Amino acid sequence: MSDLLERLRGRGWRLTAQRRVVAEVLNGDHVHLTADEVHARAAARLPEISRATVYNTLGELVSLGEVLEVATDGRAKRYDPNAHRPHQHLVCSRCGAIRDVHPGGDPLADLPTAERFGFTVSAVEVTYRGLCPDCARN
Amino acid sequence: MSDLLERLRGRGWRLTAQRRVVAEVLNGDHVHLTADEVHARAAARLPEISRATVYNTLGELVSLGEVLEVATDGRAKRYDPNAHRPHQHLVCSRCGAIRDVHPGGDPLADLPTAERFGFTVSAVEVTYRGLCPDCARN
DNA sequence: TTCTTGACTTAGACTCTGTCTATTGTAGGA
DNA sequence: TCCTACAATAGACAGAGTCTAAGTCAAGAA
Numbered sequence: 001m002s003d004l005l006e007r008l009r010g011r012g013w014r015l016t017a018q019r020r021v022v023a024e025v026l027n028g029d030h031v032h033l034t035a036d037e038v039h040a041r042a043a044a045r046l047p048e049i050s051r052a053t054v055y056n057t058l059g060e061l062v063s064l065g066e067v068l069e070v071a072t073d074g075r076a077k078r079y080d081p082n083a084h085r086p087h088q089h090l091v092c093s094r095c096g097a098i099r100d101v102h103p104g105g106d107p108l109a110d111l112p113t114a115e116r117f118g119f120t121v122s123a124v125e126v127t128y129r130g131l132c133p134d135c136a137r138n
Numbered sequence: 139m140s141d142l143l144e145r146l147r148g149r150g151w152r153l154t155a156q157r158r159v160v161a162e163v164l165n166g167d168h169v170h171l172t173a174d175e176v177h178a179r180a181a182a183r184l185p186e187i188s189r190a191t192v193y194n195t196l197g198e199l200v201s202l203g204e205v206l207e208v209a210t211d212g213r214a215k216r217y218d219p220n221a222h223r224p225h226q227h228l229v230c231s232r233c234g235a236i237r238d239v240h241p242g243g244d245p246l247a248d249l250p251t252a253e254r255f256g257f258t259v260s261a262v263e264v265t266y267r268g269l270c271p272d273c274a275r276n
Numbered sequence: 277t278t279c280t281t282g283a284c285t286t287a288g289a290c291t292c293t294g295t296c297t298a299t300t301g302t303a304g305g306a
Numbered sequence: 307t308c309c310t311a312c313a314a315t316a317g318a319c320a321g322a323g324t325c326t327a328a329g330t331c332a333a334g335a336a
Binding site: 093 | 261271
Protein backbone atom coordinates (compact mmCIF):
# COMPACT_ATOMS: atom_id res chain seq x y z
CA MET A 1 0.00 0.00 0.00
CA SER A 2 2.46 2.63 1.06
CA ASP A 3 4.73 1.23 -1.64
CA LEU A 4 2.10 2.48 -4.05
CA LEU A 5 2.46 5.93 -2.54
CA GLU A 6 6.23 5.56 -2.68
CA ARG A 7 6.09 4.55 -6.33
CA LEU A 8 3.91 7.51 -7.12
CA ARG A 9 6.15 9.91 -5.27
CA GLY A 10 9.09 8.41 -7.14
CA ARG A 11 7.36 9.31 -10.36
CA GLY A 12 7.14 12.94 -9.37
CA TRP A 13 3.65 12.91 -7.95
CA ARG A 14 2.86 15.58 -5.44
CA LEU A 15 1.41 13.70 -2.50
CA THR A 16 -1.76 15.49 -1.55
CA ALA A 17 -4.33 14.35 0.96
CA GLN A 18 -6.81 13.77 -1.87
CA ARG A 19 -4.53 11.51 -3.86
CA ARG A 20 -3.58 9.61 -0.78
CA VAL A 21 -7.22 8.96 0.07
CA VAL A 22 -8.11 7.87 -3.47
CA ALA A 23 -5.16 5.50 -3.57
CA GLU A 24 -6.11 4.10 -0.19
CA VAL A 25 -9.73 3.57 -1.17
CA LEU A 26 -8.67 1.60 -4.23
CA ASN A 27 -6.21 -0.50 -2.32
CA GLY A 28 -8.45 -1.08 0.65
CA ASP A 29 -10.95 -3.49 -0.79
CA HIS A 30 -10.40 -5.65 -3.79
CA VAL A 31 -13.74 -4.68 -5.17
CA HIS A 32 -14.16 -3.03 -8.53
CA LEU A 33 -15.52 0.39 -7.73
CA THR A 34 -17.06 2.98 -10.01
CA ALA A 35 -15.64 6.50 -9.98
CA ASP A 36 -18.67 7.59 -8.02
CA GLU A 37 -18.19 4.90 -5.43
CA VAL A 38 -14.55 5.86 -5.10
CA HIS A 39 -15.69 9.43 -4.63
CA ALA A 40 -18.23 8.45 -1.98
CA ARG A 41 -15.70 6.43 0.00
CA ALA A 42 -13.06 9.10 -0.34
CA ALA A 43 -15.55 11.75 0.78
CA ALA A 44 -16.28 9.74 3.89
CA ARG A 45 -12.73 10.49 4.96
CA LEU A 46 -12.17 13.81 3.28
CA PRO A 47 -15.57 15.44 2.87
CA GLU A 48 -14.47 18.29 0.66
CA ILE A 49 -12.92 16.13 -2.05
CA SER A 50 -14.45 16.90 -5.43
CA ARG A 51 -15.60 14.62 -8.19
CA ALA A 52 -13.19 16.20 -10.65
CA THR A 53 -10.25 15.35 -8.41
CA VAL A 54 -11.35 11.75 -8.16
CA TYR A 55 -11.65 11.53 -11.94
CA ASN A 56 -8.28 13.19 -12.43
CA THR A 57 -6.57 10.95 -9.93
CA LEU A 58 -8.12 7.80 -11.32
CA GLY A 59 -7.09 8.86 -14.81
CA GLU A 60 -3.53 9.40 -13.65
CA LEU A 61 -3.39 6.07 -11.86
CA VAL A 62 -4.65 4.40 -15.01
CA SER A 63 -2.11 6.09 -17.22
CA LEU A 64 0.66 5.17 -14.81
CA GLY A 65 -0.49 1.58 -15.09
CA GLU A 66 -1.30 1.28 -11.39
CA VAL A 67 -4.99 0.72 -11.93
CA LEU A 68 -7.05 -0.82 -14.72
CA GLU A 69 -10.22 0.62 -16.14
CA VAL A 70 -12.92 -1.93 -16.87
CA ALA A 71 -15.63 -0.93 -19.34
CA THR A 72 -18.99 -2.34 -18.35
CA ASP A 73 -21.04 -1.46 -21.39
CA GLY A 74 -23.38 1.40 -20.77
CA ARG A 75 -22.80 1.50 -17.06
CA ALA A 76 -20.07 3.49 -15.37
CA LYS A 77 -16.48 2.30 -15.75
CA ARG A 78 -15.05 0.38 -12.86
CA TYR A 79 -11.53 0.59 -11.53
CA ASP A 80 -9.42 -2.41 -10.75
CA PRO A 81 -6.39 -1.88 -8.51
CA ASN A 82 -5.13 -5.36 -9.29
CA ALA A 83 -3.13 -4.17 -12.28
CA HIS A 84 0.10 -6.05 -11.81
CA ARG A 85 -1.17 -9.57 -12.24
CA PRO A 86 -2.54 -10.08 -15.74
CA HIS A 87 -6.11 -11.23 -15.65
CA GLN A 88 -9.44 -10.99 -17.39
CA HIS A 89 -12.94 -10.12 -16.32
CA LEU A 90 -16.23 -11.86 -15.92
CA VAL A 91 -19.01 -9.26 -16.12
CA CYS A 92 -22.66 -9.77 -15.23
CA SER A 93 -24.80 -8.30 -18.00
CA ARG A 94 -27.63 -7.60 -15.63
CA CYS A 95 -26.15 -6.11 -12.46
CA GLY A 96 -22.68 -5.14 -13.64
CA ALA A 97 -20.84 -7.25 -11.05
CA ILE A 98 -17.25 -8.06 -11.99
CA ARG A 99 -14.93 -10.90 -11.03
CA ASP A 100 -11.32 -11.31 -11.96
CA VAL A 101 -10.33 -14.56 -13.66
CA HIS A 102 -6.87 -15.89 -14.44
CA PRO A 103 -7.15 -18.37 -17.31
CA GLY A 104 -3.46 -18.19 -18.20
CA GLY A 105 -2.13 -18.06 -21.72
CA ASP A 106 -1.35 -14.86 -23.57
CA PRO A 107 -4.25 -13.69 -25.73
CA LEU A 108 -2.02 -11.13 -27.41
CA ALA A 109 0.05 -13.94 -28.88
CA ASP A 110 -3.10 -15.25 -30.59
CA LEU A 111 -3.26 -12.28 -32.92
CA PRO A 112 -1.02 -12.81 -35.93
CA THR A 113 0.77 -9.77 -37.31
CA ALA A 114 -1.14 -10.13 -40.55
CA GLU A 115 -4.34 -9.46 -38.61
CA ARG A 116 -3.07 -6.31 -36.95
CA PHE A 117 -3.62 -3.96 -39.91
CA GLY A 118 -0.73 -1.76 -38.91
CA PHE A 119 -2.10 -1.15 -35.42
CA THR A 120 0.38 -0.91 -32.58
CA VAL A 121 -1.37 -3.27 -30.22
CA SER A 122 -0.54 -2.66 -26.59
CA ALA A 123 -3.22 -4.48 -24.66
CA VAL A 124 -5.85 -7.14 -24.96
CA GLU A 125 -8.97 -7.16 -22.96
CA VAL A 126 -10.90 -10.35 -22.65
CA THR A 127 -14.34 -9.95 -21.16
CA TYR A 128 -16.61 -12.87 -20.51
CA ARG A 129 -20.21 -11.74 -20.36
CA GLY A 130 -23.08 -13.57 -18.80
CA LEU A 131 -25.15 -13.71 -15.64
CA CYS A 132 -23.79 -13.93 -12.14
CA PRO A 133 -25.26 -16.69 -9.93
CA ASP A 134 -27.65 -14.24 -8.23
CA CYS A 135 -29.04 -12.79 -11.44
CA ALA A 136 -29.24 -16.22 -13.11
CA ARG A 137 -31.36 -17.45 -10.18
CA ASN A 138 -33.69 -14.42 -10.33
CA MET B 139 -29.39 -6.55 -47.81
CA SER B 140 -33.02 -7.04 -48.64
CA ASP B 141 -32.70 -10.49 -47.05
CA LEU B 142 -32.13 -8.57 -43.83
CA LEU B 143 -35.43 -6.79 -44.39
CA GLU B 144 -37.03 -10.11 -45.27
CA ARG B 145 -35.68 -11.75 -42.14
CA LEU B 146 -36.98 -8.87 -40.05
CA ARG B 147 -40.39 -9.01 -41.65
CA GLY B 148 -40.38 -12.76 -41.05
CA ARG B 149 -39.89 -12.07 -37.38
CA GLY B 150 -42.96 -9.90 -37.24
CA TRP B 151 -41.31 -6.54 -37.72
CA ARG B 152 -43.48 -3.83 -39.12
CA LEU B 153 -41.52 -2.44 -42.04
CA THR B 154 -41.57 1.31 -41.66
CA ALA B 155 -39.57 3.78 -43.69
CA GLN B 156 -37.47 4.59 -40.63
CA ARG B 157 -36.51 1.01 -39.92
CA ARG B 158 -35.73 0.43 -43.55
CA VAL B 159 -33.40 3.42 -43.64
CA VAL B 160 -31.58 2.44 -40.43
CA ALA B 161 -31.09 -1.10 -41.70
CA GLU B 162 -29.83 0.22 -45.02
CA VAL B 163 -27.40 2.63 -43.38
CA LEU B 164 -25.91 -0.19 -41.31
CA ASN B 165 -25.63 -2.53 -44.25
CA GLY B 166 -24.36 0.07 -46.64
CA ASP B 167 -20.85 0.53 -45.37
CA HIS B 168 -18.93 -1.93 -43.35
CA VAL B 169 -17.88 0.78 -41.01
CA HIS B 170 -18.65 0.70 -37.33
CA LEU B 171 -20.92 3.65 -36.77
CA THR B 172 -22.02 5.29 -33.55
CA ALA B 173 -25.74 5.73 -32.95
CA ASP B 174 -25.32 9.40 -33.73
CA GLU B 175 -23.60 8.69 -37.03
CA VAL B 176 -26.34 6.26 -37.92
CA HIS B 177 -28.83 8.97 -37.10
CA ALA B 178 -27.01 11.54 -39.22
CA ARG B 179 -26.86 9.23 -42.23
CA ALA B 180 -30.45 8.16 -41.82
CA ALA B 181 -31.54 11.78 -41.51
CA ALA B 182 -29.82 12.57 -44.80
CA ARG B 183 -32.41 10.36 -46.43
CA LEU B 184 -35.32 10.82 -44.08
CA PRO B 185 -34.87 14.20 -42.41
CA GLU B 186 -37.62 13.82 -39.85
CA ILE B 187 -36.28 10.61 -38.30
CA SER B 188 -35.74 11.06 -34.57
CA ARG B 189 -32.85 10.02 -32.38
CA ALA B 190 -35.14 7.91 -30.22
CA THR B 191 -36.24 5.90 -33.24
CA VAL B 192 -32.65 5.23 -34.23
CA TYR B 193 -31.83 4.08 -30.71
CA ASN B 194 -34.93 1.89 -30.59
CA THR B 195 -34.22 0.33 -33.95
CA LEU B 196 -30.58 -0.32 -33.15
CA GLY B 197 -31.60 -1.89 -29.86
CA GLU B 198 -34.04 -4.15 -31.65
CA LEU B 199 -31.50 -5.17 -34.26
CA VAL B 200 -29.05 -5.99 -31.50
CA SER B 201 -31.54 -8.08 -29.57
CA LEU B 202 -32.47 -9.92 -32.77
CA GLY B 203 -28.78 -10.70 -33.20
CA GLU B 204 -28.56 -8.89 -36.54
CA VAL B 205 -26.11 -6.32 -35.29
CA LEU B 206 -23.43 -6.30 -32.61
CA GLU B 207 -22.81 -3.54 -30.14
CA VAL B 208 -19.16 -2.74 -29.57
CA ALA B 209 -18.26 -0.95 -26.36
CA THR B 210 -15.44 1.51 -26.92
CA ASP B 211 -14.63 2.53 -23.39
CA GLY B 212 -16.01 5.93 -22.59
CA ARG B 213 -16.91 6.85 -26.11
CA ALA B 214 -20.24 6.09 -27.71
CA LYS B 215 -21.04 2.49 -28.56
CA ARG B 216 -20.54 1.45 -32.14
CA TYR B 217 -22.70 -0.89 -34.13
CA ASP B 218 -21.32 -3.71 -36.20
CA PRO B 219 -23.60 -5.20 -38.84
CA ASN B 220 -21.20 -8.08 -39.38
CA ALA B 221 -22.89 -10.17 -36.70
CA HIS B 222 -22.98 -13.56 -38.35
CA ARG B 223 -19.29 -14.25 -38.62
CA PRO B 224 -17.63 -14.50 -35.20
CA HIS B 225 -14.82 -11.99 -34.89
CA GLN B 226 -13.01 -9.71 -32.52
CA HIS B 227 -12.14 -6.04 -32.53
CA LEU B 228 -9.08 -3.91 -32.80
CA VAL B 229 -9.81 -0.52 -31.24
CA CYS B 230 -7.69 2.62 -31.49
CA SER B 231 -7.35 4.13 -28.04
CA ARG B 232 -6.94 7.60 -29.43
CA CYS B 233 -9.52 8.03 -32.19
CA GLY B 234 -11.87 5.14 -31.47
CA ALA B 235 -11.49 3.55 -34.92
CA ILE B 236 -12.45 -0.11 -35.02
CA ARG B 237 -11.39 -2.98 -37.27
CA ASP B 238 -12.70 -6.50 -37.28
CA VAL B 239 -10.18 -9.29 -36.90
CA HIS B 240 -10.66 -13.03 -37.25
CA PRO B 241 -7.94 -14.78 -35.28
CA GLY B 242 -9.81 -18.09 -35.11
CA GLY B 243 -9.96 -20.28 -32.02
CA ASP B 244 -12.69 -20.18 -29.44
CA PRO B 245 -11.81 -17.90 -26.55
CA LEU B 246 -14.76 -19.22 -24.56
CA ALA B 247 -13.17 -22.64 -24.47
CA ASP B 248 -10.14 -21.12 -22.73
CA LEU B 249 -12.09 -20.44 -19.57
CA PRO B 250 -12.19 -23.50 -17.34
CA THR B 251 -15.37 -24.13 -15.40
CA ALA B 252 -13.48 -23.68 -12.15
CA GLU B 253 -12.80 -20.08 -13.17
CA ARG B 254 -16.42 -19.26 -13.93
CA PHE B 255 -17.52 -18.72 -10.32
CA GLY B 256 -21.04 -19.89 -11.08
CA PHE B 257 -21.54 -17.35 -13.86
CA THR B 258 -23.56 -18.45 -16.89
CA VAL B 259 -21.15 -17.25 -19.54
CA SER B 260 -22.82 -16.53 -22.84
CA ALA B 261 -20.32 -14.42 -24.74
CA VAL B 262 -16.69 -13.46 -24.85
CA GLU B 263 -15.44 -10.20 -26.15
CA VAL B 264 -11.84 -9.90 -27.11
CA THR B 265 -10.69 -6.38 -27.72
CA TYR B 266 -7.19 -5.53 -28.81
CA ARG B 267 -6.33 -1.98 -27.87
CA GLY B 268 -3.63 0.16 -29.34
CA LEU B 269 -3.04 2.88 -31.88
CA CYS B 270 -4.18 2.78 -35.46
CA PRO B 271 -1.54 3.56 -38.10
CA ASP B 272 -2.69 7.19 -38.42
CA CYS B 273 -2.64 7.92 -34.69
CA ALA B 274 0.66 6.07 -34.21
CA ARG B 275 2.23 8.25 -36.91
CA ASN B 276 0.91 11.49 -35.35
C1' DT C 277 11.46 29.16 8.93
C1' DT C 278 9.34 31.70 5.31
C1' DC C 279 8.74 32.45 0.46
C1' DT C 280 7.53 31.17 -4.15
C1' DT C 281 5.54 28.87 -7.72
C1' DG C 282 3.44 25.80 -10.47
C1' DA C 283 0.99 21.68 -9.73
C1' DC C 284 -3.47 20.46 -7.52
C1' DT C 285 -8.17 21.10 -6.09
C1' DT C 286 -12.65 23.04 -6.17
C1' DA C 287 -17.61 24.04 -7.59
C1' DG C 288 -20.45 23.85 -10.77
C1' DA C 289 -21.60 24.55 -15.52
C1' DC C 290 -21.36 21.94 -19.55
C1' DT C 291 -21.28 18.04 -23.03
C1' DC C 292 -22.39 13.74 -24.68
C1' DT C 293 -24.90 9.36 -24.71
C1' DG C 294 -28.73 7.35 -24.03
C1' DT C 295 -33.70 6.78 -22.00
C1' DC C 296 -38.42 7.99 -21.15
C1' DT C 297 -43.02 9.95 -21.86
C1' DA C 298 -47.02 11.73 -23.85
C1' DT C 299 -48.77 12.49 -28.15
C1' DT C 300 -49.40 11.75 -32.99
C1' DG C 301 -48.96 8.85 -37.05
C1' DT C 302 -49.38 4.66 -39.86
C1' DA C 303 -48.68 -0.45 -41.57
C1' DG C 304 -51.17 -3.98 -42.54
C1' DG C 305 -55.03 -7.05 -41.45
C1' DA C 306 -60.31 -7.37 -41.56
C1' DT D 307 -61.69 1.70 -46.57
C1' DC D 308 -61.43 1.54 -41.69
C1' DC D 309 -59.31 0.20 -37.25
C1' DT D 310 -56.09 -0.54 -34.00
C1' DA D 311 -51.98 -1.91 -32.09
C1' DC D 312 -47.52 -0.95 -32.98
C1' DA D 313 -44.20 2.65 -34.25
C1' DA D 314 -42.34 7.45 -34.56
C1' DT D 315 -41.89 12.04 -32.80
C1' DA D 316 -40.18 16.08 -29.91
C1' DG D 317 -38.17 17.18 -26.31
C1' DA D 318 -37.49 16.69 -21.37
C1' DC D 319 -34.63 14.07 -18.48
C1' DA D 320 -30.69 11.34 -16.40
C1' DG D 321 -26.04 9.63 -15.63
C1' DA D 322 -21.19 9.72 -16.53
C1' DG D 323 -17.60 12.27 -17.41
C1' DT D 324 -15.03 16.78 -18.87
C1' DC D 325 -13.82 21.55 -18.65
C1' DT D 326 -12.90 26.11 -16.72
C1' DA D 327 -11.61 29.84 -13.84
C1' DA D 328 -10.30 30.85 -9.47
C1' DG D 329 -8.33 29.61 -5.22
C1' DT D 330 -5.05 26.49 -2.42
C1' DC D 331 -1.01 24.25 -0.99
C1' DA D 332 3.21 20.76 -1.29
C1' DA D 333 7.70 20.94 -1.50
C1' DG D 334 11.99 22.90 -3.01
C1' DA D 335 14.84 27.33 -2.53
C1' DA D 336 16.73 30.83 0.22
